[in-house]
Amino acid sequence: MTGRNYYIYDVFSDEPLSGNPLAVVLDADGLDDAAMQRIAGEFNLSETVFVGQAASKNHTARLRIFTPRTELPFAGHPTVGAAIALAERAAKTSGAPQTSIVMLEEAVGPVRCAVTAGKGAAYAEFDLPRLPMSLPFPIEPEAVAAALGLGHHEIGFENHTISTWSAGVPYVCVPVADLGVARRARLDAGLWRSLLPQMEGPSAAPYVYCRETVNHDHAFHVRMFAPDDGIPEDPATGSAAAAFAGAIMQHDALVDGAHGFLIEQGIEMGRPSSIRLEVDVHHGAITSARIGGHAVRVAEGKLLI
Incomplete structure (x- = not known):
């Protein structure tokens, strides 16, 4: 069966069925804007994040973030959830360390994330790409x-x-x-x-x-x-x-x-x-x-x- 893998994370919580649910669609290259918006509407969560190939070889991935109705230049729980999803995938395929740095390209600019995985829920922290x-x-x-x-x-x-x-x-x-x-x-x-x-x-x-x-x-x-x-x-x-x-x-x-x-x-x-x-x-x-x-x-x- 072909297709794109996706994960659902509950973000900003260490317990399932709490926090903010997020859909993370991996390998999203090839989807146009209209398709991503319609898929976000299909999931009907507060946000869906689409993970594609980064423009810079020094970055980990490119993110596109959609609510059910519009695209956002930046959002916190998609950043945390996508960083953890990418870190967990890297750890599964290559035995990456439990603590890793993920660089994400978002419309607001590059976002640096530190991810720590353990026996329980993973934790991610990112630097604000823009100060308030x-x-x-x-x-x-x-x-x-x-x-x-x-x-x-x-x-x-x-x-x-x-x-x-x-x-x-x-x-x-x-x-x-x-x-x-x-x-x-x-x-x-x-x-x-x-x-x-x-x-x-x-x-x-x-x-x-x-x-x-x-x-x-x-x-x-x-x-x-x-x-x-x-x-x-x-x-x-x-x-x-x-x-x-x-x-x-x-x-x-x-x-x-x-x-x-x-x-x-x-x-x-x-x-x-x-x-x-x-x-x-x-x-x-x-x-x-x-x-x-x-x-x-x-x-x-x-x-x-």
Whole structure:
């Protein structure tokens, strides 16, 4: 039987049937854009990643990342899942070491990943290809609250206010008072769409966060909604965590040095996820950052296309 092998991973979790499910299609060269988009719609997961031959001989593979409706220049859980899939395939065929470096070509640029495999779920950590940048999106808190089905007095905590950031994909970071408010958030997609200014590329999705957490070793509890991409709610969003580093830096005034944060997501969906964000600060600015998480393979098959 001919075809392309694919794997399904649950990413940003070390347990099956939690985290963010991802389809990884290997040997995807020969598929055109329309075919990849239709295949992503067939899987109907938040993202499907297509792995092809790298343009540079110094890189491991080229990635194309699709939601059910559109292509993304960069995303966190496809990067983690694809890096682990490639490392596991290399280990199976050539006895590669448990720790390896994978260089991935994405539309946002080259992404360096370190993969560690062991007896349990594998772990991958990648350097952000772009550091978070602030975007000038003047959105009134009252309007954001209405789009999320919340009261305007429930927006913000401490000195955290609404801010918009991108590390390749834009997000509107919306601080809310506590876990109770975060759990009640329900996005009115039409109203949200009417608030956003017109711009090229992906539209900015709301990334709701609070300091109160379910897991006491985590620093933030978050939710992300992207209905325009065919994702009513996402169980884990690495690209949003990358952008969120800018909001943390702005509002928490991180001192020089290395900082690590665990971010919980997907709990309201019954798909608990854990994303590790590491930020290096020098002279009051972020100089580098990394996203990491586990992934476990839950299915595999052959795509007969």
